[in-house]
Amino acid sequence: MSLQGFEIDGLYIPVPIVQGGMGVGISLSGLASAVANEGGVGVISAAMIGFREPDVSTNYREANIRALRKEIRLAREKTKGVLGVNIMASMTNFDDMVTCSLEEGVDIIISGGGMPRNLPAFASPEHKTKLVPVVSSGRAAELLARIWKTRYDRLPDAFVVEGPLAGGHLGFSMEALDDESVTLENLVDDVLAVAEKLREAHGKKIPVIAAGGIHSHEDIKRMLARGASAVQMGTRFVATHECDADIRFKEAYVAAGKEDITIIKSPLGLPGRALRGSFLEDVAAGKRKPHSCYCHCLASCTVEKAPYCIGLALANAQRGRLKAGFAFCGANAWRIDKIVSVHELMRELTTGE
Template identity: 55%
Template sequence: MKSLKIGNLEIPVPIIQGGMGVGISLSGLASAVANEGGIGVISAAGLGLIHKEKSLDYVKASIEGLKKEIRTAKEKTIGVIGVNIMAALTNFEDMVKTTISEKADIIFAGAGLPLDLPKYLKPDSITKLVPIVSSAKAARIIAQKWINNYDYAPDAIVVEGPKAGGHLGFKANQIEDNNFSLEEIIPNVVKEIAPLRTKYNKSIPVIAAGGIHTQEDMLRIMELGADGVQLGSRFVTTHECDADEKFKQEYIKATEDNIEIIQSPVGMPGRAIKNEFIDQVKEGLKSPKSCPFHCIKTCKVEKSPYCIISALYNAYKGNFKNGYAFAGSNAYKAKKLISVKELFNELTAKS
């Protein structure tokens, strides 16, 4: 298993920890992953709730919270720290500017097309820019926009398949269609960006994500052209994960049958662990009274079946009467809590 290089960053182990919000991957998990030689990732979603103060509104609390998480992670590791920022966030620009000014190593941007991301870089910026896509077409559109408008090719590309947890960049009928599987998408993206690698003399590694659980999964997808992998669900059941212990136990208790596709208020399908809250949503019993956060561009309170940021924040705190856990398709395979170090040892063990 070769090391991963993104620009001038050397990542000894080609494993990226997925950015999981709200609050599931913060400085604690990210620094632990970075210390094992992977890329630790802080999720920017919902930080205004996690770091709320009376003197700050949601937007300002999000900025201050992100600064705190990046600085705390950097104090705990000399490894590589990234920030996951959803393009669908209404405070996307604030989160990007803050991440760059705090000199985080990488921005991972998905949940929409981050077409103007390079415009936020300054001459002295060190932050690498990595879009998250679900198709070769999306990779091409983003790369063309970045190159045409900013003369900037992506530093890497994360390709997230339909087995991922959380919001998915696929239509409902594509999720179980083998034509849209990660195994089909990866070679197409590699082929799409090959000319850019040559033209810009840039490695532009392709990172595979979604449903990767074992070393065998990793090696199989890397044989298809991926240079590294991104794992989310595997890191939830670690001691260092920033979520409440009850959140981690939702994964431990999960079965294959109760991980299902739901329709999110943001207008995208998502994969989650079924519970009473989700059942009540289906019955129309969870409509929000107001929207104090305005956190997602595509979420309309008058049409929303529930407030997604509140639901995810409640789950992060262990309150599953009023929330639920996003999870990847193989999340149910976790049977116990382990350390990040143990997980890395398992994924990188020589046969």
Template identity: 50%
Template sequence: MKIPSLKIDNLIAKVPVVQGGMGVGISLSSLAGAVAKNGGIGVLSGVEIGFDEPDYFSNKKEANIRALKKHIRKAKALSNGGIIGINLMTVLNDFEELVKESIKEKIDIIFSGAGLPINLPKFTKGSNTKIAPIVSSSKAAKIICKKWDKKYNVIPDAIVVEGPDAGGHLGFKKENLQDQDFSLINIIKDVLETIKPFEEKYNKPIPIIAGGGIDNGKDIGDILMAGASGVQIGTRFIATDECDASDKFKENLLQCKSEDIVIINSPVGMIGRAISNDFLDAVSSNTKRPIGCISNCLKPCIPTQAPYCIAEALINAQKGYMENGFAFAGAKAYKVDKIIPVKTLMDNLMTETKSYLDNKY
């Protein structure tokens, strides 16, 4: 069986894999460019993307915009004509500015979650940039489709559905994570039903890209058979030569065991999935104390009440200073056992998927 391409309007990815946007600084131009070059959709993370600029702490907004432009251009150059996207969370304080600058740089697609990107079409109107909200429920998908339809006369070009096994911040309550009613497959089916009226009204398909805990070809095959048009994979791309994280960050992933994957309470009021370490142990035992805000990055964060600065912790981790930071990761992170080139990973995943689907049909 031939694995179908992922079509998002006029964009066609030969490999139906979207590399998840991972911040701070885990998926930048090196990783995104390599994924796009090999037929998938490479995605930059826009979260504090200027963290490595020399004037980041004194001139944060300008540093982020400068780095955004730099990484989009570099990723496009590396991609050999492939598809480059960017993940911009709606809770970013500079969300609108980063969206506008991404469009100016002719980014192919903007993925946006961590809230409902209700006004996103206002910025992309008249451009060739596609827009894809990230949701964790059919309810959220319906709200976005209704709002965009009514206010802007558009619908999403694609929708990313993130399930409860994803890494990073999760759009679920802690008690729902093990509830089968909230499984990724069930959410996909609900979203597919929810979007039908909008697809019919606009005579346009809304491809579903599903992610969260996808580790191998069987996982991909099951997602495609459930009706999704593609998959989003984050954690497995950390363990690649081209990933923008430090070697120590990657080694931290390779060394983790199943019991090390934990649910944490983020300073921004959401739960998240991460790899446990001494830093997070100190946080959970209340031995960390508010130390101020280095970046004013997220709207929901109240620095005076936060036990630590999440931007600082993630920047430290990206650079390998794990004693002062931590790594987000998906539920199956413990299965990753070696670092390989992006091309090898994508080839392996597609070979596994084809074999699995061939046996199914």
């Protein structure tokens, strides 16, 4: 059975699959345009996107704006499909990244990694860009909608609800990650109830997009049957030819077993899910990775307290230097056994074949 398209505030998306934004440098124009060409939403991650610019250490602000603009334009050259940018609310250059995305007219901004309380402040009525927060509970969805409505007279155009099996930073405490009642299914139900209340109160249909641990066509069908309009998937898109990471990053996913996936506490102050390796073993053993900080990329990170520089560690991993960094991954990364094209992956996800 193939899957039905959906709409975000009048924007039609032919295939109900959103590729999750993956930083640092894992989802850039290559992956995002390939997914958009298959009818899904292709998403560029803005996290430290300037890491390859020669002046990033001396001119952090401009280097990141330049790199984001370049990636959006490159993606646009390759696709007429639906293109998004993922911008974490905890980045110190959040405002720059949002402003640049709006100027470039991306279709969607997806924002998690904290609460994007002021995201609508940057958008004016002539911007067609849809604003989509990532939430980890019905409570967060309700609170954010209330803040946006009160302060900006605007509601979210969709919610991504990310459950505990996702890759990267997780919006849950360590205790919640161990709590068996905290499942994506329950969270989807809670956020659907909030979306329904908002529809009754304001007459706006807000689609709910389920994320975290979704691996197969069956998983997608299960979420759609529950009432979600689409899914967001990150991990599976890493093991594609078009993913923007070094081949060694992708091969680490293919090689990983269940026991290789672990939960870390990141300098962002949140738990994160990642692949084990010597870098993380050293950190767990209390060894500090000496670093200086030229950008203060995360609002909650301090160079004195952080045992390593997460921006640098993730950029090293993106380049395939896995001993000098680590790879984030979702709980189902161990199920991946080969690298395929985005076309093949999208066919498998949409048809089950």
